[in-house]
Amino acid sequence: MDRLAAEQQDEDDPASGTDAEEGLDADGRPEPPLRGDEAATLDGFLAFLRATVLVKTAGLTDEQGARPVLGTLTTVTGLLRHLADVERYWFRAVVGGVPESEVGYRWMDVSENPDRDAEFRLEDGASVEEARTDYREACEGSLAQRAQRDLHEEVRGTGEPRTLRWVLTHMIEETARHVGHLDVLTELIDGRTGE
Incomplete structure (x- = not known):
């Protein structure tokens, strides 16, 4: 053969x-x-990356999740919080057309004068597992919004109209970029490496 x-x-x-x-x-x-066809390929890569976020962050203590090892506010817990609210923004506000006040952001500051780093400012005792659970829940909400729409469909939730295809492609880029950050953070925190 x-x-x-x-x-x-x-x-x-x-x-x-x-x-x-x-x-x-x-x-x-x-x-x-x-x-797969285009939709299955886009959905498949985004699912893989979402799962990678959870694989990369599994087993960390709250202290490890909150440890700033890059000299910035960037931490594992902060990235999980950021990714959860990014899911909410793109799939609830943009794709679902839910008004900003009803999106249910958990970590981002969407006030009139927002703190752009709010999700990265961790309170004492911030739980990495709570952030992982919240990320999982946000992704489940995104999947529910995605299931109702076609790739070619225009979504107009905030700003200029765009296709769902554009949103999925952007979310692959966004999630992959932060998986790269998680690679660096977790290697510096506990030495773990891997895809």
């Missing part, structure tokens, strides 16, 4: 552990489809 045929057989065999349509990787993250 040639290499390509063997790879295709493995991809189609759920027992092989490489079924990209339904499989999970060694860390339990959903694999993006290798031969």
